[in-house]
Amino acid sequence: MGVRPARIAQDCSHFLACLLGALLIGLAGSLHAQPAQGSLRLGTGTEEHEYNGIWLRRLYAEAARRLGLQLQVVIAPAKRATVMTERGELDGEMIRARAYAEAHPEMLMIDVPLVTTVFAIYARDGASKANSLAELRQTSGQVVFRRGVQVCEDALRAALPAERIAEVVSAENALKMLERGHARYLCDMDSAVNAVRSRVGETLLGSRLFSVGDATQLYPFLSARHTSLAPRLTATLKSMRAEGLIERYQADALRQLNSSAP
Numbered sequence: 001m002g003v004r005p006a007r008i009a010q011d012c013s014h015f016l017a018c019l020l021g022a023l024l025i026g027l028a029g030s031l032h033a034q035p036a037q038g039s040l041r042l043g044t045g046t047e048e049h050e051y052n053g054i055w056l057r058r059l060y061a062e063a064a065r066r067l068g069l070q071l072q073v074v075i076a077p078a079k080r081a082t083v084m085t086e087r088g089e090l091d092g093e094m095i096r097a098r099a100y101a102e103a104h105p106e107m108l109m110i111d112v113p114l115v116t117t118v119f120a121i122y123a124r125d126g127a128s129k130a131n132s133l134a135e136l137r138q139t140s141g142q143v144v145f146r147r148g149v150q151v152c153e154d155a156l157r158a159a160l161p162a163e164r165i166a167e168v169v170s171a172e173n174a175l176k177m178l179e180r181g182h183a184r185y186l187c188d189m190d191s192a193v194n195a196v197r198s199r200v201g202e203t204l205l206g207s208r209l210f211s212v213g214d215a216t217q218l219y220p221f222l223s224a225r226h227t228s229l230a231p232r233l234t235a236t237l238k239s240m241r242a243e244g245l246i247e248r249y250q251a252d253a254l255r256q257l258n259s260s261a262p
Contacts, residue, residue: 038068038069038070039069039070039071039072039091040060040064040067040069040070040071040072040091040092041072041074041089041090041091042060042071042072042073042074042090042091042092042093042094043074043075043076043080043081043084043085043090043092043093043094044056044073044074044075044076044081044093044094044095045075045076045077045078045081045146045170045192046075046094046195047075047195048073050195050198051191051195051198051250051253051254051257052095052115052191052195052253053195054249054252054253054256054257055246055249055250055252055253056094056095056114057071057073058249058252058253059114059237059240059245059246059249060073060094062240062245063233063236063237063240066236066240067229067232067233067236073094074089074090076090077146077147077148077169077170078096078146078147078148078149079147079148079167079169080148081093081148082104082148085107085221085223086106086223088223088225090223091222091223091225091226091229092107092108092220092221092222092223092226093220093221094114094220095114095115095218095219095220096109096150096218096219096220096221097150097151097216097217097218097219098216098217098219099150099151099154099216100150100221101219101221103150103154106223106224107221107222107223107224108221108222108223108224108226108227108230109219109220109221110219110220110221110222110230110233110234110237111219111234112219112220112234112237112238112241113217113218113219114217114218114219114220114237114246115191115217115218116215116216116217116218117189117190117191117215117216117218118189118190118211118215118216119149119151119152119155119187119188119189119190119211119212119213119216120187120188120189120190120193120208120209120210120211120212121133121136121143121185121186121187121208121209121210121212122175122178122185122186122187122188122193122206122207122208122209123178123184123185123186123206123207123209124141124178124179124181124183124184124185124206124207125207128184128185128207128209130209130210131209131210132210133155133156133158133159133160133212134159136159136160136185136209137159137160139184139185140184141164141183141184141185142164142165142166142182142183142184142185143156143160143164143165143166143183143184143185143186143187144165144166144167144168144174144177144183144185144186144187145165145166145167145168145174145186145187145188146167146168146169146170146171146174146188146192147167147168147169149187149188149189151212151213151216152187152188152212153167155187155212155213156187166183171186171188171192171193171195171196172196174186174188175193175196175197175206178206179206185209186206187212190208193206193208198257220233220237
C-alpha cells in the first residue's frame with residue numbers, strides 16, 4: 001500500500017521545522033559566542049578621569065579598533081562586573097589579578113600584564129602598630145575589603161575570623177567607613193585608594209600600614225565564551241606593548257592629570 005500524499009506532506013513539514021530549529025539554535029550559539037554587534041564590552045572599576053581610567057580606556061579603544069570592534073566601557077564594582085560577565089552582559093574586564101583566574105576558571109586570562117600594583121592594609125588612624133597579617137590578628141575592630149578583590153579576600157579569610165571581615169562595594173565607601181568609625185582597617189590596592197583621594201580630596205582618613213604580599217601584575221580577562229577572540233586580543237596587546245604604546249598612554253595620562261591639577 002502506498003504512502004498517502006497528506007502523510008508525506010506532514011513528515012516533510014516536521015523535518016523542515018526540526019531543521020529550521022537546529023539552524024536557529026546554532027546561529028544563536030554563534031552570536032552568543034562573539035561580542036554583540038561588533039562591540040567589545042568591558043567592565044572596570046576605574047573612572048574615566050582617574051589615571052588608570054584614562055590610559056586603560058585609550059589602550060582598549062585602540063586594541064578594539066585594530067580588532068574591528070567598538071569599545072564599550074561599563075563602570076561596575078568588581079563583584080558586580082563578575083556577575084555581569086557570567087550573565088553575558090559583559091565580554092570581560094579590563095584588569096584583574098592573576099588570583100582571579102584561579103578563583104574563576106570560567107574566565108580567560110589574557111597573558112599580557114598591563115600594570116603592576118600593590119595591595120595593602122590601611123588603618124583608621126596611625127595608632128595601630130600592626131606590620132603584618134599575623135599582627136593584625138592580634139588587634140580588634142572590623143576589617144573591610146572591596147567586594148571582588150580576590151587578593152584581599154583570600155588573605156583576610158586566611159588570617160582573621162570571619163566575624164571580623166566585611167565586604168564593601170567601593171574603595172570610597174571603605175574609606176568613608178574608616179572615617180566614620182564603622183571599620184578600623186581596610187585592604188585594597190594602593191592605586192584604588194589613591195584614586196579615591198585624588199577625586200574627593202585628602203580629607204578621607206586611612207594610614208597605610210603594610211603591604212599584603214608582593215607587587216601584583218594585573219591582566220585583562222575575557223569570558224570563556226570568547227575563545228576565538230582571546231588569542232587575537234593577546235596578539236594585539238603584545239604588539240601594542242612592543243610599540244611602546246602602553247608606556248606612552250600612561251605618560252600621557254600622567255601629563256593630563258598634572259596639567260589639570262589646581
